[in-house]
Amino acid sequence: xxxxxxxxxxxxxxxxxxxxxxxxxxxxxxxxxxxxxxxxxxxxxxxxxxxxxxxxxxxxxxxxxxxxxxxxxxxxxxxxxxxxxxxxxxxxxxxxxxxxxxxxxxxxxxxxxxxxxxxxxxxxxxxxxxxxxxxxxxx
Amino acid sequence: xxxxxxxxxxxxxxxxxxxxxxxxxxxxxxxxxxxxxxxxxxxxxxxxxxxxxxxxxxxxxxxxxxxxxxxxxxxxxxxxxxxxxxxxxxxxxxxxxxxxxxxxxxxxxxxxxxxxxxxxxxxxxxxxxxxxxxxxxxxxxx
Numbered sequence: 001x002x003x004x005x006x007x008x009x010x011x012x013x014x015x016x017x018x019x020x021x022x023x024x025x026x027x028x029x030x031x032x033x034x035x036x037x038x039x040x041x042x043x044x045x046x047x048x049x050x051x052x053x054x055x056x057x058x059x060x061x062x063x064x065x066x067x068x069x070x071x072x073x074x075x076x077x078x079x080x081x082x083x084x085x086x087x088x089x090x091x092x093x094x095x096x097x098x099x100x101x102x103x104x105x106x107x108x109x110x111x112x113x114x115x116x117x118x119x120x121x122x123x124x125x126x127x128x129x130x131x132x133x134x135x136x137x138x139x
Numbered sequence: 140x141x142x143x144x145x146x147x148x149x150x151x152x153x154x155x156x157x158x159x160x161x162x163x164x165x166x167x168x169x170x171x172x173x174x175x176x177x178x179x180x181x182x183x184x185x186x187x188x189x190x191x192x193x194x195x196x197x198x199x200x201x202x203x204x205x206x207x208x209x210x211x212x213x214x215x216x217x218x219x220x221x222x223x224x225x226x227x228x229x230x231x232x233x234x235x236x237x238x239x240x241x242x243x244x245x246x247x248x249x250x251x252x253x254x255x256x257x258x259x260x261x262x263x264x265x266x267x268x269x270x271x272x273x274x275x276x277x278x279x280x281x
Contacts, residue, residue: 020152023144074202106147110155118159124202125243 001047002069005119010059011051012115015082019109023102028093031105035086042080046072049079078115078123082108166262169272172248179250182235183225187252192221192277194250198241201230206245209263213247216266221277251276 015034022031041049085108092101111122179196180187187194195213199206210226217224229236229244239248247264249257249272258272 020148023148026141077202106151113155
């Protein structure tokens with residue numbers, strides 16, 4: 001399934017709002033819910049993205065057909081990165097390690113905002129850096 | 140309610156906005172890097188043919204939407220005489236990214252026939268700007 005890039009950014013915008021609310025309320029349960037939202041597409045594929053489904057049902061039909069589409073694999077990878085950060089954040093908040101929760105949520109917020117506002121995929125960029133660091137270690 | 144949390148939100152959004160604007164302004168812009176030398180043709184695994192003037196070595200990663208747009212564009216450009224395009228996946232060949240000091244994908248580096256680095260572009264290159272920048276090299280010695 002090719003993705004509508006506007007749907008990807010729509011999902012990132014909702015994620016941005018959710019993560020901002022997490023930081024303001026300090027709610028471990030809300031960031032855990034966001035982790036579940038990341039886990040579904042990360043584990044089962046982009047068609048299971050709840051925000052993506054919301055876009056397809058409520059927003060997409062009101063817009064013109066997409067002029068370009070996006071491959072799902074990079075986006076799915078970024079959902080996996082988001083999953084890792086939000087799980088760490090949920091553990092932090094719920095275990096009373098608030099500083100850990102704040103830092104992990106802040107990083108996820110930065111990534112979601114860059115995607116929503118600039119179409120820039122931080123998780124995807126990290127993949128290259130991780131690959132490079134791995135190469136440096138094994139060289 | 141957490142005042143600290145609210146401050147963190149504002150700070151993160153401010154920093155991310157600056158980062159985003161910097162990245163956007165750099166994306167697709169040609170940076171002249173003439174003078175550096177690197178074994179671009181060897182890294183690409185190709186020997187310049189008699190008519191090859193410029194190698195466009197594209198460093199990509201597997202999870203990278205703009206890499207695919209860049210590849211499509213450069214493949215089309217490589218139909219022109221004198222231009223070669225080779226894509227290297229830094230997931231498979233991380234040493235290429237280190238040798239060429241590349242932090243982001245896609246990064247495209249142009250090498251002259253004799254191995255001089257001419258320019259590099261991070262992000263999807265702007266087609267006409269790239270062709271203009273390579274014009275001298277492509278028309279030289281023809």
